[in-house]
Amino acid sequence: MSARNLQYFFSPQSIAIIGASERATSIGTCMLRHIAGAGFTGRVFPVNPKYDLLDGIKTFHSLDQLPETPELAVICTPAATVSRIIGQLGDLGSKAAIVLSDTADFHDSLQQAALHAARPHMLRILGPGSAGIMTPAAWLNASLVAGGALPGRIALLAESGALACGLTDWASSQGIGFSKVVALGGSIDVDVGDMLDFLASDVDTHAILLCAEHIPHARKFMSAARAAARNKPTLILRSGLSGTVPDAIFDAAVRRAGMLRVFSTDDLFSAVESLSRIRPLDGRGLLVISNGRGPGLMACDAWMRNGGKPTALSTDSVGKLSQLLPVEKMEFPPIALPANASAQLYGQVMEAVSVDHGADALLVIHASSALEPCADIANAVVAAAKRSGCNILSVWLGGKSLEPARRICADAGIPAYISPESAVCGLMQMLDFKCNQNLLMQVPPAVSADIVDREAAHRIVEAALRDGSQRVSLTKSCALLAAYGIKAGDQPQERDLSLDTIALTISLAIDPVFGPAVILKLSGKNGRTETSAGLPPLNMVLAQDMVAHGGLAGLNEGIHESDSSVDQICRVLLKVSHLLTDVPELAELEIGFPQPGVKEMCAVRVHVLLKPNKPNETGDGLQRLAICPYPNELEETISWQGRRCC
Structure with a gap:
């Protein structure tokens, strides 16, 4: 069924919460309060045979009492009751259900019963063990995250509900928003391949973050991942490693799918910062400007440790810089400015080297200084970046006093990092992503061109x-x-x-x-x-x-x-x-x-x-094979208007 009916998870007009109770600790009650608290504009129908009113909302004793068919249902009842409820929802015409029941209670026979009840009605099941979904721009928080999420352009897709909740909460504290948040849970029906397929064509999603533990269907996953990565940056964080060779195979699959693999939650969001703001790179090199030689050397060292090559300035750039900096301080790399460098000097040096063809990225570092307002320097960086044809990255080396500068750069689309190492890491991730995008386009045939017997x-x-x-x-x-x-x-x-x-x-x-x-x-x-x-x-x-x-x-x-x-x-x-x-x-x-x-x-x-x-x-x-080869056996030559065409 692929992505069929998945839109009802993210933009329902009506939601039924089955199993909501009066207890403050009830999962159903939490879900009810989160949906209502997020400002959901559709209809909400609590269903529980024991109550007439929950949190001031009229409660129905059974599904057949509902005044209309709920497009989305949230099921909070014991695992043994789920298949019966799904069958009733299907008879009503519901299109999607989130099952919060514990995965451990869902043995194989209960899973098959739930799927058997859903399939005649094309009803999609998320879970069991799901922590729910969120669409912040539509004020929908059908999840266990109390504070919800900020609206944004990134989709978060996680198998673990705890990880989805934790990352969402952390991202909100950092001002990072999401277009969609999905906690897959047990994936007896809707799995990572289905969701990737849906998010690949979602106009509100510009990048995808995937946190995966298991890949149930290789060909389905690879097909969906390759489609998603063609359209938008797709990052994957894998947990539960189990040996060198299996991890090497997983890494190969990620590269072939055109995704970028990261190895920590910190790298996950720094990579999004890079991929969403940096234009494609060709790996020519990196130029570093810093107020003081020490921070610049930190960036150059990190660049070299990660496989980067030394970048030499062109004769033209050296000539321009000699008019701005003392000759005795012009040791490259990096380009070292005085510790109290002015905003004007930052802008002039950036202008002098931004057209240098020896590099396709320029890293500007500013260590905290009381002699020059950081906002003025940030504005100078933004102004120079607008006139430059190369990628500009910035590092604001300090604490809260540099937050205004980071915000100015971020608002202008310039990646703003807190350390030289994190900036270089983001740049290397962009180069890896470009390499993986090239691998994505490779579709070799199964038949060898070599002579074999x-x-x-x-x-x-x-x-x-x-x-x-x-x-x-x-x-x-x-x-x-x-x-x-x-x-x-x-x-x-x-x-x-x-x-x-x-x-x-x-x-x-x-x-x-x-x-x-x-x-x-x-x-x-x-x-x-x-x-x-x-x-x-x-x-x-x-x-x-x-x-x-x-x-x-x-x-x-x-x-x-x-x-x-x-x-x-x-x-x-x-x-x-x-x-x-x-x-x-x-x-x-x-x-x-x-x-x-x-x-x-x-x-x-x-x-x-x-x-x-x-x-x-x-x-x-x-x-x-996980990836189908190019079907050269289907090629044929035809004649068109007197010409032979393949």
């Missing part, structure tokens, strides 16, 4: 399974790899090989949600290892991204991102990707290589394990 591969697999041997012999494993152009050395081994000999491992991991993934593991001479993952099918762009996220640069002295070693690794990754899609019986695959060199990579360790398809499986390797 699929028939030989299938014969090896069928023979092994026919003999009842799931573990493929070393000789046949090498033959299977050879069918896809992956060479083995003169004396490859299966397992017992010294780790000192293996510099690079490419393997298969099957995630219970996202299916098969290609795993790249690189070992450095210092004993440190890095792991990255990619979801097949891959192309050269996606393989290069895997190598970049594998920490290859700087981890192993013999491998550099610009040399032929990277090209060799990427080509092997592509061949393994096609092997995974062509042979669905592959259960385990591990190929160990020595350090890549000028010659073609040859495996020195090979391990292959097969698993027969279940009787109800089609055997199509594409069915288990």
